[in-house]
Amino acid sequence: MTSTTENSAVGRSSSTVTAAEARAVAEAAREQEWSRPSFAKGLYLGDFDLGLIHPWPQARADDVERGEAFMTALREYCQTMDGRAIERDSRIPDRHLAGLAELGVFGMKIPREYGGLGLSLVYYGRALALLGSVHPSLGALISAHQSIGVPEPVKVFGTDEQKQQYLPRCAAGAITAFLLTEPDVGSDPARMGCTAIPADDGGSYVLDGVKLWTTNGVIAELVVVMAKVPPYTAPDGTEHKGGITAFVVDMDSPGITVENRNAFMGLHGIENGVTRFHQVRVPAANRLGKEGQGLKIALTTLNTGRLSIPGLCVAAGKWSLKIAREWSNARTQWGRPVGKHEAVGKKIAFIAATTFALEAVFELCAEMADAGQKDIRIEAALAKLWSTELSCQIADELVQIRGGRGFETADSLEARGERAVAAEQLFRDLRINRIFEGSSEIMRLLIAREAVDAHLAAAGDLASADASLQDKARAAVGATGFYARWLPKLVAGAGMDPRSYGEFGRLARHLRYVERASRKLARQTFYGMGRWQAGLEHKQAFLGRIVDIGAELFAMAASCSRAEALLRSNPEHGAAAFELADAYCEQARLRVDASFEQLWKNTDDADHAVSRKVLAGDYAWLEAGILDSSEGTGPWIADATPGPSARENLHRKYRA
Ligand SMILES: Cc1cc2nc3c(=O)[nH]c(=O)nc-3n(C[C@H](O)[C@H](O)[C@H](O)COP(=O)(O)OP(=O)(O)OC[C@H]3O[C@@H](n4cnc5c(N)ncnc54)[C@H](O)[C@@H]3O)c2cc1C
Known part of the structure; x- marks a missing residue:
């Protein structure tokens, strides 16, 4: 050979x-096929189809029953685990790995015919959130094993023999x-x-x-x-x-x-x-x-694996909300609880509203993935991108609300006789979510690729840097036909009718805003296409804003749909859910408006020029006056050939 x-x-x-x-x-x-409808794809094309996410997708009764029973057992077990010890020892004790295997945690998503629990994605995500609230390393362990490790690709792409060979082993606890x-x-x-x-x-x-x-x-x-x-x-x-x-x-x-x-x-x-x-x-x-x-x-x-991280972000939001509420009532400064000072109150409102939206986005994506009728590729990617960015902001605000105690470790707080609140740990633990399983920058590129797909298909060679002038001229004729049919659809829509979405009460105006913003987003993408053509793919800042606007619009729509569903299923919390969805939408609209404005009014070109000069060393003089202790410690990237570190097989040591 x-x-x-x-x-x-x-x-x-x-x-x-x-x-x-x-x-x-x-x-x-x-993956280029779009055989099932995609709500988020429509959002980017100016086609806001609320019917794809509302009424809220209904879980199967059997899934709910098994999921709830499992969550009860898991909650009980989680209460026996000591997250602080994991943090202190930087290890998950073997007895916990055994205990989790016993409960079936390593096979939550594996079908029952292969020895798994066959839980729905909704309950898988909720279980991850619960585990992550004990210690985020538990969430990472289970997610790396089950969302992206052996079980998922074998389940989807494996032969029958491979499924028989590996899935029961994975379900039984083979990490x-x-x-x-x-x-x-x-x-x-x-x-x-x-x-x-x-x-x-x-x-x-x-x-x-x-x-x-x-x-x-x-x-x-x-x-x-x-x-x-x-x-x-x-x-x-x-x-x-x-x-x-x-x-x-x-x-x-x-x-x-x-x-x-x-x-x-x-x-x-x-x-x-x-x-x-x-x-x-x-x-x-x-x-x-x-x-x-x-x-x-x-x-x-990764398409569905990406939903694990949003699930973990929900847990981060909920814990932050609880701590922010309890602490901001308990701590008094300048004559009143700190939560009653406006500057802190705004942070609390941000945490509450965003946590509601985080849960809405995760649960909606997971329910849709379970139902299987919609294509949720873009939604899952948006959920990953948006949840990781927003949850990091929540953790940052929580640290600020806690003041000096936000910067202090839980062990140190406890040693001084105070409640061991690990806000600094949350801040550290969440940070990686914006880097792994697709960094935020790469997620924006992936989503932008999907978002402008229709434009690229229509423009063809017009948007190709390699095409000849003749090919471009031909493509321009084809694209003109497409846009002549498509652009008029972006002029008017349900968002202009004050009676639209009336069943949503106070939230209706937000849905009308989403509808209008969706059409505006498509028009702006078109303008970008017209301005830069093939060069658009290099306009990462422009595309990033387009993606971020779509993410907020998706989160707004998900929040409204969830509030409406909660009102029907749980009237006790329904009114409060409307308030939280309303608060989230108000906050998100300001961000969306700012991003729209920055599409064309920004410092992108100037920043590009500055960064070029930084890279060329033109401003290296500015770095004078400090010491860099990393200098001389090793190359930026280790050589892949065996180096001095290739001494011990830690796998044997730790597996034993
Ligand atoms: C704790 C931890 C756990 C991990 N677990 C796993 C695992 O289980 N399996 C696994 O395979 N990997 C794992 N990873 C790797 C992780 O997925 C990568 O770190 C991630 O993909 C980013 O790659 P990188 O770090 O090499 O960054 P680089 O690719 O070097 O990127 C550096 C920076 O440049 C940006 N960038 C890169 N390309 C572009 C571009 N085209 N346009 C704009 N910006 C760009 C990135 O967003 C980033 O900000 C893990 C990493 C960590 C730290």
Whole structure:
């Protein structure tokens, strides 16, 4: 069997991958079919279809019954766990791992026929939130195992044999991990250096490379690994293109070393490592899907996997609200409880309103995913982006409300005889959510790609940097036809009729605003397209605002729909839910209006020029007068070849 490294991005040495090739690899992995309706896609196209999220989707009675029974048992068990000890020892005790396995936590989302609990996504998310409120490392452990680790891709892409082989094992408590990132591969998988070379005449692959920041990797039994198969000619003469491919790998396979247990500013209990593969033989039967399908598998896994983090953000919001309420009543300064000073009161209102919206967004996405009739790709991505950004703001405000105590650790507070409130820990723990499973910047690019998809399809070569002038001229004719039909639809809509959405009472005007803003958003995207054409993809600040506006509009619509549903299902809280939804919408509208204004009135070009000069060193003189203790400690990015750290296999140590 011969392997060649031809002129494809995945076959090239990582350092030579160009921006265009990186985009091409991401584009090839993108799911392009839209066979089911998408509420959020419509939002970006000026087509606000409230009927897709209202009335609130109804969960199946059986799912609710099993979910509630499980939550009762989990809550009881969670009360026996000590989150403070996890924080102090930076470890989740083995007895908790065993206890959680006993409860079935490692198989919450695995179908019952494979030994799992078969819970709905709604209850899976609520369980994560509960676990995360004990210690966020528990949420990360379960989410890395079940949202992106072995069970999910095997469930969706595995063969029957693979499902039989792995799912019962995972459900019983075999911890798993998802290994995509490498020292040189963060947001850009085209640079992937990990290789899987076909061997044994097609019977196996030989895996080589290093994976970085493998959550659960230190203690995992099984991992999903993304590696690139080079183009090769099979013994029967057939040509194979290879490409990034997904494998299930048993961590007991010879040649695997876990070289470091990484430590972070937050998530102190996670077992996150550097995993090295040296000539690791992986049976071809362990390959998930086809060669070259790996990135698609990873991205598809993330589509619903992304809902875990919003679930965890809900827990952060709820805890912040509770602490903010209790503390702001208890602490008196300048003659009144601090919560009654307007500056603090505004923060409390932000936390309350945003927590209501966080829950609405998570629950709506999860209910829709469970019902399965809608395409929730964009909603899940929006939920991840928006929930992580807003929950970090909540934690920041909570620290501020707590004053000096917000900066003090729980242990120190307790040692002085005060209540051990870990606000600083929340602030640290939440921060990573804006980086992993798609950083906020990358999420904005992914969502923008979907949001302007219709424009790109219509404009075709007009929006392609590589097209000839002739092709562009032809494309312009086609695009003109599309826009001639589409633009008039963006002029008027239900949001202009003061009677629209009347059944929502005081919230109706917010829905009318969303409808109007949705059309405006589509028009503005069109103007951006007209102004920059192919250059639009580089206008990240412009596109980022477009995405952020859509996220707020989605959260507003979700909040209104949820308030209306709560009024019907739980009249006791219904009126309060309307107040909170109203408060969220009022706050969000100010942000939306500001973003609309900044689309065209901003410092983007000036900032770009400044950043160019910073990078060129023109302002390096400004850095004088400080010491940088990191200088001389090592290179920016560790060499992937075994370095001085390759001494001990921590996997053996910790698994034992
Ligand atoms: C605690 C922790 C747990 C993790 N768990 C896992 C895991 O289980 N499995 C796994 O595979 N990975 C894991 N990761 C890796 C994580 O997913 C990556 O950190 C993340 O994808 C970002 O990659 P990077 O850190 O290399 O940043 P880079 O890609 O180097 O990016 C640096 C900065 O540039 C921005 N940026 C990059 N490209 C662009 C662009 N085209 N346009 C605009 N901005 C851009 C990024 O948003 C970021 O702000 C984990 C990381 C941490 C810290």
